[in-house]
Amino acid sequence: MLKMSAQGLPCRTSEENEKIYKSNPHALKEKQDFDAFSKNFSAARKSKTGKMAETSYVIPVVFHIYGDVQSGKTVTYQKIVNHLQHLNDDFNGRNADYQTVDPFFQARRGTLKIEFKLAKIDPNGGCTSGVVFHPAKNGFGNGGGYDDQIAADAWDNTKYMNVYIQNDLYADGALNNSGVAWYPDSGMTASNTARVVFNGAYLYDNSYSTEFSATLTHEFGHFLNLIHTFEGGCTGTDEVDDTPLEDGKHTLACTQGTNCNGDRVNNENYMGYNGAQGCYKMYTQGQIDRMLAALEHPSRKSLWQAANLIATGVNSTGGLLTVNTSSFKEAVSNNGSFDTASIVTLSGKTFALSSGTMTSGTHFSHTFPAGIIPVITVNSNSQLTVTLTGNAANHQTVNNAKGAITFLPAAFTGGTADLTCTSLNYDFKFVDPYGIYFVDMPDATASAAQTWKAFKINKGDDPAFGSWRYTANALKIETYAKKLVCEAGTRNITLLPANSPISASSNFTAPGAYPNQLDLRTASYTNWDGKTGYVGFDYLIDGLTCYGWFKVTVDANGDGFSITEYAYNTQPGATIYTGMTPKTAVVLSTDTLYEADANDGGITTNAVISLSTNNGTFTKSSGTFTANTDYTITGVPAGLTAVLTLQSNSKAALTFTGKASSHLPANDAAVIVTFKDAAITGGIATLDNAAKTINLKFESPYGIYYVNNPDYVASPAAVWQYFDLGIGDNTEYGAWQYAANALKIETYGKRLVAETGTRNITKIAAGTSIGASSNFTAPGAYPNQLDLRTASYTAWDNQTAYVGFEYSRRGRTCYGWFKAKVTANGDGYTISEFAYNTQPNQAIIAGATGGITVAAPTNLVAAANSTSLQAVLTWADNATNETGYIVERASADGVYSSIATLGANVVTYTNTGLTAGNTYTYRVKANANTVSSDYSNVATAVIEAASAYCTAQGSNSYEYIKDVTIGSFTTTSGADASGYGNYTSKNITLTPNTSVAVSLTPGFSGSNYSESWGIWIDYNKNNTFEPSEKVINGLSSTGTVTGNFTVADGTGTTRMRIVMKYNGNPATPCDNIGDGEVEDYTVTFGASNPNPVTLNTPTNIGNSGVYSSGFYASWTEVANATSYEVQLYKTATGWTTTGTSTTYYLWIPKQGTETAYRFRVRAANASGTSAWSNYLDINLPLSGAEGNDLLMGKKSFSMFPNPATDVVNFNFENVNIATAVITIYNNVGAVIDTVRNTSSYTLKNLPTGIYHVVLTDGNFTQRKKLIVK
Structure with a gap:
């Protein structure tokens, strides 16, 4: 911990952001991609030093104040204004001590032309001071557990930077934590939880040290993606090149010194901890570059756009109305009245009155809940007090509402001219009847x-x-x-x-x-x-x-x-x-009874029904209740008999005798016991609920199941990967490089086999039994999770072995193993496969797979036929025991689903009915009944966009068009798929009424043959190559041919077709020409080439980040280019320019609901453009994390097994199964089924593929993906 005054503790940004990444792997991937973007961004800026105009940024900010007294210090609007001014000075190098930076680091100083300004217009268009006061509340510094409350108070994260001022950041009783912030993350912005949280006791006018108050500058740095300068200690990195390593001990304070490799420590840097002890002074130039990159992140970019600055009013200079509170909470009397007031202050102008009250309809209008009337008392010509009279007609929480006061011209001296806004918005918060x-x-x-x-x-x-x-x-x-x-x-x-x-x-x-x-x-x-x-x-x-x-x-x-x-x-x-409630509570010891471990249809455990409160009693205390006299019961499976036995006058145990005749998971049952008056002292009217539901769960036949999973990897490049085995009640894990050469497995509280007396995970040899006698060890709280590798535990280095795990399946303990391989130097590991035994309390042998494996198909090839709109797949059959093959195709979001189930020994499949202009990706696996092989390699087929021109193709196994020169235009190509090349992205400029020289060269795969040539130009642009439009005819040779033609009159652009045919003059530009090849080009008519190819074509077409809201198209910059044009392709309209850029990337926002994109780019300068690049396909992820948003205590559900074959089971957390509705959709959104009050679902009638399962209980909805094998 930082050795400094106990009055203030450092931020926990690293730890709290880590929680987000661990619960949401999409967020971690986004962070890693954007770190790469930031490095490229910084490199590009360095290469253009002195050439780029500096951009100034303005960020609208709203401060949410939770309690106006924190640690005995007041938190006021003016104190926020004062602190924000100091913070802006820090970013811009205007701080008083900027010139006193250690001379060693003065040359590295950097400043950011940015101003954080308080919003003047709220999200509803009303006036605001940008400082909103709320009742005292704490805990928003936690990286989970408070998201609903945070989002409820947040202002739109795409328009406002939200800062929360709380005294107890983590709701743990500690009042001396200074602040915490979150790095840019599109998911947090979408859910309105992006934020900085800061302790009001450390505002500039409150803090024991003005330098320590600059920790808010530190937190704003985090918000703009800066990492601690000491991150990871001497072997870590803050992803910035010009900040020296630090050991993370923070012992230097404000004394210059060295550590780690003997380098000087930049102890005055805002992003360290040393400076908090009295000498925060600077950012480095590298940190400025990283913050500039952060301002391009989708979650930050919208904040500083010109339209948003207008919408939030930050640059307005007119008179401003502000309030000390923007909400009214119902009085404790709970009768719909309000007993608090709102003070309205006017700056930059005056009210027309200086005393008395304002008149509704003359000075103001209002839209308040029915029954509530505002009274506006004039305190002075610059201040009003708003109080409320009357009682709201409806005042439960469902009646919470917004209301507004709009001031009319008569309220102001000189009317409403020169005012930023004239309305004040209020939240009316009601309270449900007490109980x-x-x-x-x-x-x-x-x-x-x-x-x-x-x-x-x-x-x-x-x-x-x-x-x-x-x-x-x-x-x-x-x-x-x-x-x-x-x-x-x-x-x-x-x-x-x-x-x-x-x-x-x-x-x-x-x-x-x-x-x-x-x-x-x-x-x-x-x-x-x-x-x-x-x-x-x-x-x-x-x-x-x-x-x-x-x-x-x-x-x-x-x-x-x-x-x-x-x-x-x-x-x-x-x-x-204690123990007293409005009605006697009827409770269950458990609402689920599982089939006996013998797997024979018996139920050997019981459910105790208790009258838990109000000293409620049954009418008897021993013996058994009589069905249909004392109670009714439904849902008991055939073969079982229910017995309700008294244990006391307040407890009765429900047991079952016999064995269920059908006892697979599909036979799960909901048994409902409903008491009658005869059983309850005072009758059932005294109970909160006379009926209780007990779920009976049956099990599939036991077995050992093996899974060759996609590799779960932790490494220096990707320190965290979350995964869920999907085989039990809670089988979530994480592969984790905790620090350099320190490896852990996150088990979320579950035990692994470990060395006696330690948390060191045992390296288990193949053939070892894993079961009840193994030394299972529970993890500690963070950071004491179980260790795979530490500095003192290196048994796994360069080893492949097994990890023993236990898991709960339907409430019972089962065992399994992971196969793990650790790198030679212990800096990473891979979990490549696992197996598990479904029989409770039965051991599994490390390495045991259940005995059935299937060899995967290989050499998958997808041949596209754009003419017939189909793709022909072929693969090598390597299995000897397969019962069939599954062909899968990826959707736009990258998720594969089954499109065909084939028989054994099949090695080809034709996918028909495809769409022109789309790219399709495939994979294949073999099945031996319920056991699957690994997937084949992935193969892709591109169906070219349909054209209005006739189709043409040749057989180019022996010859193809190699070089084409027409005038100043030259290009080289190879053998094109299907004997046709679409080069319409290449432009040939022709000058009407001039002679143009032509040179055409064939290419051969072997011997040379005589090739004949023809060229057509669609002069009249009717999408037909007519005989009169053939401009080259009769040229033939075994090598290069030359000729010329005179260009006819023409304007604009059209198409040229070049046909090379073996041993015969091409008479037609259409259809199959036999041996040879066909290529199409674009022609532009003009006196001179309007777009001469003077620049190299951009290469390395890629992305610098893909988000649910859009993506960054990127490329390698071209010498002498001054700008880049980017086009998107749509089947209906073809290529359309979407934007231009002066650097190596362009942000492409999401277009409506589209998730699949194709783009290309070309370079440009004053002299002309390059050719278009190759295109690249991008798929946006679905918005929101699926299966990774479960935080402690929230409602949730899980499914197992997943993937599933015959039946899927549902496990509910804090969800009442009686009110749960489950809807199952296929991968194109069609409803397959809707079920209620069930904990399992049979899949026998569903084809294999991806399904979406949506649970709702009326107040809560969650969506998950289900894979049916």
Whole structure:
């Protein structure tokens, strides 16, 4: 940790951004691509030093203030203005100490002509100061868990830079973290979570050190993609060439010195930590280049566009209306009234009144919720107070609304002229009727097997909690600074009995900083051992304190516990009683029962139904309930008999006897038990729900399954790769180069086989048993995940071996292995395959694959036929046991789906009905029943765009057109596919009424033959080559032929066709000419060539970043070129210019809903242009991450197995299966099926391919891809 004043701690940008990359591999790929773009951008700038005009940038900013007092310091509009001025000085080199930079680094100093300006117009067109005040709230510095709240308050990230000022950045009770920011990321911008978060205690006018307050300059640097100068220590990089390495210890402070390789440390750099101790002064020129590149990122580029500066009003100079708050929250009385006020200030102009009240219809108009009337009191000719009278007719949260006050000319001296805007927008926030709410939550259990379980309650500003086995026989509840009821004078959590009041008079105790969170069990505090009781907690709703309780059960030995239920009161300050709810809660010990391990259709576990609150009781306490008298039951599978046995007067256990006659996953059942009045004391009217659903889950026959997965790699070039095995309840992992020569496997809490007493992952030899007796070890919290390689653990270096893993499948433990190969120097590794046993608690042998493998097809070739619009695929059959082949084709988003299922020994397939102008990509695999081979190589077929001209082709196996010279135009080509070459991208300029020399040369694959030539020019542009338009006729030779023709009158452009035919004069320009070849060119008529080819054609056509919102077309710059023209191709319109650039790239924004693009580029200068480059196809990714957006505590669902063959199973997290609706779409968007209240789906009637599965429960929607094999 930084050795500096404890008053301020450094930012956690690296750690928090890492969370984004680990949960969203698309974001990591985007970052890596943009790092490459930034390096090229910087190199291009260096090559043009002195030639480029400097661009000035303006960025609209909005500051969100959460609590106007932070650590005892006020946060005001003026303090934000003052700090922003200092920050702008820092970026522009106007800071007072800029000239005092260490002489060693003065030549490296750089400045950025940028101004961050407060927005003056809000997203709805109303006036704003650019500083918005909210009720106190914390935690927005976390890289997950608060996204919904962040986005709810955010202003459009494409128009405003959002800065959040909070006192407790991570909601962990620490008030001395300074700031954190996120690098450019298109996904964050799209979800309105791009941000800087900063502690208001360290604003320039609040901080103990004005230099430490420049940490906001540091955070803005992160927002523009700058990395810490010490990133990775002496072996790391900040991706900037002119910042020296740092060891990351930050011990120099403001004393010049050296470290690492003896280099001088740039300790005055804003992006280090040393300067925070009193000497932040500079950025380097390389950092300026990287920030300039960042301003070209899609998530930053829109901010500084001229239209956006107008829309946000940042450059307006007229009078400005501002408010101290832009929202009204319903009063605590909860009757639709409001008891707060808004102060309106006018600068640069005056109100027409200086006292009294303004009159509606004369001075202003308003659009407020029905029943609410604004009263505008005039405090002075520059200040008003807005209060609200009346009661809203509708005032639940669903009635939250926006309203506006629009001031009329009579309100101002001199009318509304010279005003930036005249309207003020307000948010009206209502509160649902108060109540006590009970939740039968998924158990949050902490144990030796899983030491941590995060969860969230349904309500609150900060709803996060965690069950935590801190160490053996030491248990804690993580509250993130929220208080629990504890024993007086201690941090020991009180065991509360039922019906205990929880209120302001309870002994609430706040946790300390790590490791001093509140204790449920310690060596000296064992009150909870073997007991079930209640824990009282407090929480905030919009900054107001409310109370609730958890029901907790601790193991008899004090080594684990579960939080199983909770209730909360939404009325601020109101008492709640433990175990008491408006109606008696009926809860299940589990809502899912699994088939017995014997896999025989039996169900050997039970589900206990409890009357959990209000001391509710059954009418009996022993024996069994009688079906149809005490309860009804439906959904019991044939062969099973349900029995409901009393365990006490508040608990009854549902068990099943017999064996289900059908017990595959497709036979899963939902059993519904509904109580009748006879079973419940007081009748079922006293219950919150008389019916409970218990799901019965059956299993497929057990087996060992082998998967040859796409390689999962961690390396210096790509330090992180997320992957999901898709085989169980939670089988997500990550390949991770944690640091140079330090390798980890992220297991998200799951255990791997490790060396005894360590976190070092065991190198398992082939043939070793992996099972219950293996030394499975759980990971620690970040950064203590399990280690594959460390400086002291090098057993894996240059080795290939097996890693043992365990996973949960339908709630039961199963085992598997990964095959991993570590590099010789330990700087990376690859996971190339894995296998798993589906039989619970049964071992698997390392290297065991289940015995069936299929050889993959090879030498896949795709031959395109643009005339017949088809592609003929051929491949080599290498398998001896295949039962068939699957042919797959990629869609525009790069996802493959099946287009054909073929029989065994088939080696060819013709894909018909293709579209002209498209490129198609294929792959093939062999199947042996349910086992698949690896995929073949990928093959591509290009179907040329349809032309209005007649088609022509030749057989060019022996001869082809090699060289063509017509006037000053010369080109060389080879043998073209199908004997036809479309060179209409090449332009030949002809001058009417002049003679043009022609030279034509054939090429041969072997011996020379006599070739005859013909040339046609479509002079009349009717898309037909007529006999009168044949300009070269009768030339023949075994070598070069020469001739000439006189150009007829013509204007504009048209087409030329050249035909070379073996041993015979070409009489027609159409159809199949036999042996020979045909080529087409574009002709331009003019007195002189308007576009002479004076420049080399751009090469290395590629992309410098592909995003859901567009892509960067890129190329290698051409000598003497001053600009570049870029064209896009569409089947309907052909090539169309989309933009020009003066450098090596051009941003191509997404065109409507199109995701597939084809572009080409040519160079230009004052003298002319180059030829067009080869084209390149680009596919944009689908917007939003799929399968990678699950953050702790959110609703989610998963599918397994995936890929699937016969049936797919659904696993739900915090989703009520009774209300879940699942819709299945094919890959072109057609609805296949909609199902409800189910946890599995049979796939037997679906063809193989990609499907999209959408889950919704009315309030939540999630989309995932399903692969059917």
